[in-house]
Amino acid sequence: MGTTAETAPVDRAELETKVKQMYRAVALEPTGHYHFKMGRGLAEQLGYPPALLDQLPAGAVDSFAGVGYFFDLAGLAAGEKVLDLGSGSGMDVFAAAVMVGGTGEVVGLDITPEQLEKAEKLRAEADFPQVRFVPGHIETIPLSDASFDCVISNGVINLSPEKHAVFREAARVLRPGGRLAVADIVSERPLTQKIVCNTELWASCIGGAAQTDDYQQMITDCGFTLESVRQNDYEFISDSARAASTRYGVISVSLLARR
Template sequence: MVATVDTVELETKVKEMYRHVAQEPGGNYHFELGEPLALRVGYDADRLKNVPTGAVESFAGVGFFFDLAALTRGETVVDLGSGSGMDAFYAADYVGSSGRVVGIDFTLEQLEKARKLAAGAGAAQVEFLEGRIEAVPLPDASVDCVISNGVINLAPDKNVVFAEAARVLRQGGRLAIADIITEKPLTEAIVCNADLWASCIGGAAEQEIYLQAIESAGFTIDTLRVNTYAFLSDQARNASAKYGVKSVSVLATKSAF
């Protein structure tokens, strides 16, 4: 029998943790937050100046993928698990006023913060919708690029997430993400630990299984890159060292059928 996490407990833990990330970015977490992290993983300092400070301070991503995404003016982008809006605002700088960026999140405090930041910045092309990344509230074939940063590992059923990404993408659309995966299978104790799931470790899939899930959804993987990223707490660091937990950036294209 495959070990599974209590999904109700997991959702509660995830919402609790990321509520704190939105409201208390200076708090203590298993992971780093903010501008120093963003710069370390590859974000451009000049482009970050165009992102609201409140979004940058609550950034909890695990890597950089915008060089892979190659966003252009006028494109439509959806950010799965958009949090306080850092990547959505960063994407808006690429697509411009003629483009559209939609953030999807289910933590109300993150949504509230992101919406206030968007209104304050006058970012009319950016909107944030309440929803789940397993059921994206957008029409079929309506998006040019799907992005996500350190969020898909939180989903118990990653196959459904990638299938939804494929559904909303136009033919030839791109999936550009950063996420946490593992080199070795995690133990039952880790997989069943909702706290470690919420910290982006317990839900990490093995690399081969993760990539297979992307391909099974109808994508062709173009790029896989290992990122420079490290957790902060001893518990998280120990799990990372023992099981080969690592951050990767992936670019995949929706295949023609």
């Protein structure tokens, strides 16, 4: 594989601190200024049906900071069990819960305490008994083997300096035939070391973007068959993020893979 963020000398402790700081702000101050868009307007732009958003806790929609729509690819059915890697304030978790119904189960995994606290508060207020949120890293998922029908993730795997470990763990917790449906940020050209070592750009979903081919190769190396990939209508809004996106072909994609 080529040079990617997977092998970058980013300071991992500093990166985790930056990620927690940024997504703490996303949870507590959804109207703040970030490198990326947020909220219902973004969700609708990406393809989330308004009728679905109407069924979700407004606080979760307000703090939505995803990069694509993938539920049409995931094809969730009533009674299925779903895991969301990097669930934030829970919008995708609640969306999945609507789709799998009361006989299903949806688990949200996140490392940011404020996101987990907000998501749990919203869950209790909106009465989603089939939902639970757990703390943990997506590279070492604290859940049992072969326990889910579908793993989802939205704009989060790019934040990890160990993407191969994320896909390996996703494969581990999926049942045979289970699906991986994600939206994420990738790049068409290699990023410079200056960008890759910038934890602020990592936390903003740019610095950790792997090259598209490498990203897909990591997925198939972990035992998945890639079934669908599409580019999303997504763009960053800060000048620095837009400049990096333009120069290196940083884009959002949604994909479906099967174990």
